[in-house]
Amino acid sequence: MQLMQTKREKTHRMVLDAAAKLFSEQGYHGTSLKSIAEAVNMQAGSLYYHFSSKDQLMQDVLNKSIYIIYSTVKTEMNKLDEAASFSDKLKAAIRGHMIAILTYADYTSASIRNYGQLPDAVHYASQPARDEYEQFWRALFEQAEIAGAIRADVDKHLLRLSIFGSMNWSSVWFNAQQNTSVEALAAAQADIFLHGCLKQGQNR
Amino acid sequence: MQLMQTKREKTHRMVLDAAAKLFSEQGYHGTSLKSIAEAVNMQAGSLYYHFSSKDQLMQDVLNKSIYIIYSTVKTEMNKLDEAASFSDKLKAAIRGHMIAILTYADYTSASIRNYGQLPDAVHYASQPARDEYEQFWRALFEQAEIAGAIRADVDKHLLRLSIFGSMNWSSVWFNAQQNTSVEALAAAQADIFLHGCLKQGQNR
DNA sequence: TTTATTTTCTAAACAAGGTTAGAATCTAAT
DNA sequence: ATTAGATTCTAACCTTGTTTAGAAAATAAA
Numbered sequence: 001m002q003l004m005q006t007k008r009e010k011t012h013r014m015v016l017d018a019a020a021k022l023f024s025e026q027g028y029h030g031t032s033l034k035s036i037a038e039a040v041n042m043q044a045g046s047l048y049y050h051f052s053s054k055d056q057l058m059q060d061v062l063n064k065s066i067y068i069i070y071s072t073v074k075t076e077m078n079k080l081d082e083a084a085s086f087s088d089k090l091k092a093a094i095r096g097h098m099i100a101i102l103t104y105a106d107y108t109s110a111s112i113r114n115y116g117q118l119p120d121a122v123h124y125a126s127q128p129a130r131d132e133y134e135q136f137w138r139a140l141f142e143q144a145e146i147a148g149a150i151r152a153d154v155d156k157h158l159l160r161l162s163i164f165g166s167m168n169w170s171s172v173w174f175n176a177q178q179n180t181s182v183e184a185l186a187a188a189q190a191d192i193f194l195h196g197c198l199k200q201g202q203n204r
Numbered sequence: 205m206q207l208m209q210t211k212r213e214k215t216h217r218m219v220l221d222a223a224a225k226l227f228s229e230q231g232y233h234g235t236s237l238k239s240i241a242e243a244v245n246m247q248a249g250s251l252y253y254h255f256s257s258k259d260q261l262m263q264d265v266l267n268k269s270i271y272i273i274y275s276t277v278k279t280e281m282n283k284l285d286e287a288a289s290f291s292d293k294l295k296a297a298i299r300g301h302m303i304a305i306l307t308y309a310d311y312t313s314a315s316i317r318n319y320g321q322l323p324d325a326v327h328y329a330s331q332p333a334r335d336e337y338e339q340f341w342r343a344l345f346e347q348a349e350i351a352g353a354i355r356a357d358v359d360k361h362l363l364r365l366s367i368f369g370s371m372n373w374s375s376v377w378f379n380a381q382q383n384t385s386v387e388a389l390a391a392a393q394a395d396i397f398l399h400g401c402l403k404q405g406q407n408r
Numbered sequence: 409t410t411t412a413t414t415t416t417c418t419a420a421a422c423a424a425g426g427t428t429a430g431a432a433t434c435t436a437a438t
Numbered sequence: 439a440t441t442a443g444a445t446t447c448t449a450a451c452c453t454t455g456t457t458t459a460g461a462a463a464a465t466a467a468a
Contacts, residue, residue, distance in 0.1 A: 029232075248455085248457090
């Protein structure tokens with residue numbers, strides 16, 4: 001009873017999981033505390049033993065989501081050796097982001113889907129973590145530009161935002177049952193952004 | 205007073221515009237009829253003279269959004285001549301979609317941002333129009349594949365979804381004041397998906 | 409100006425949501 | 439088995455939201 005988590009911690013996590021799932025499916029405002037409570041066989045009022053408010057709940061979902069994504073990306077990056085090319089780095093970063101997004105879909109899509117639709121206080125509270133993660137990606141493309149890995153006429157800001165858009169949108173359409181593995185998907189995504197879709201020298 | 209729109213029509217449109225703006229900023233559930241009414245200097249109850257319910261309002265915003273996007277894309281496609289290459293077609297389609305999304309941002313991002321977070325009835329009602337538009341894009345890539353314009357190892361479903369993700373996400377970050385023209389942006393987007401970001405023959 | 413029609417407002421009904429305080433119940437250690 | 443502490447429930451409060459019916463006001467036609 002020392003190494004395993006207490007009942008408090010277990011319930012706390014169950015509630016957070018249920019909240020993430022519902023926030024991702026129905027949005028922050030579309031999700032009632034009653035529905036969250038029902039999902040864990042509790043009464044709405046009982047949630048307040050674990051969380052101080054609905055905002056706080058969302059806050060925790062958000063923070064966990066960002067943490068999951070960034071740390072998964074770091075893990076993938078750390079697998080690379082020193083001499084890794086930009087292609088390898090981009091593939092690793094995309095793989096990490098996609099793994100996180102699709103494996104912890106409830107959390108990450110709760111975060112993505114509600115972006116910009118939250119009370120200001122909740123939004124601002126998660127901004128620093130988001131900024132830090134964004135900074136990682138900015139740096140990735142800046143280094144690539146300096147190293148001359150990407151074409152000079154490619155806007156690296158647009159490139160970053162495009163990649164983000166594609167990856168994040170996948171949380172909407174991805175189906176864990178029917179689709180191929182997340183790794184294969186991530187590799188295909190990276191390939192499109194690295195090489196485009198056109199046949200070499202082709203234009204028709 | 206015959207050719208110009210009646211007061212009824214003018215107010216109807218004003219309400220719809222305000223609703224689209226608020227739905228896009230705060231989500232369907234996060235937007236109250238009172239706030240919509242305030243935006244047009246009316247009382248919440250008065251909206252019911254123009255719309256039968258909040259759902260109906262959202263429905264109309266959705267339909268208008270999809271109509272705007274598809275018809276703008278068609279317009280751009282029609283500018284092409286018979287012998288247009290796949291590159292030209294994709295550029296035109298992306299240009300149309302981006303023009304629609306960024307010019308009518310209130311409507312289109314109301315549609316995009318609330319996807320999957322709406323009451324079932326509202327969601328289903330707009331599905332046929334969405335399907336029809338999706339079918340256009342499917343056909344575009346099928347033709348390209350048959351014509352041998354795209355690489356054989358590119359999954360055209362993923363390609364389509366990636367492009368959609370990138371384009372739709374732009375409604376979140378695009379800033380009409382500070383960014384370059386929509387046309388330039390669309391061209392850059394298309395270029396990334398056609399040719400990738402890597403310098404030719406480069407891999408570092 | 410008078411009248412008919414259109415448009416908006418007022419006021420209330422009714423439901424639902426977030427929150428809180430205190431009672432009740434459960435759990436685990438003594 | 440008893441007791442202290444942890445956890446959940448009950449029941450209410452207060453606000454807010456959608457919706458409706460009828461009164462009031464504005465508009466346009468006669």
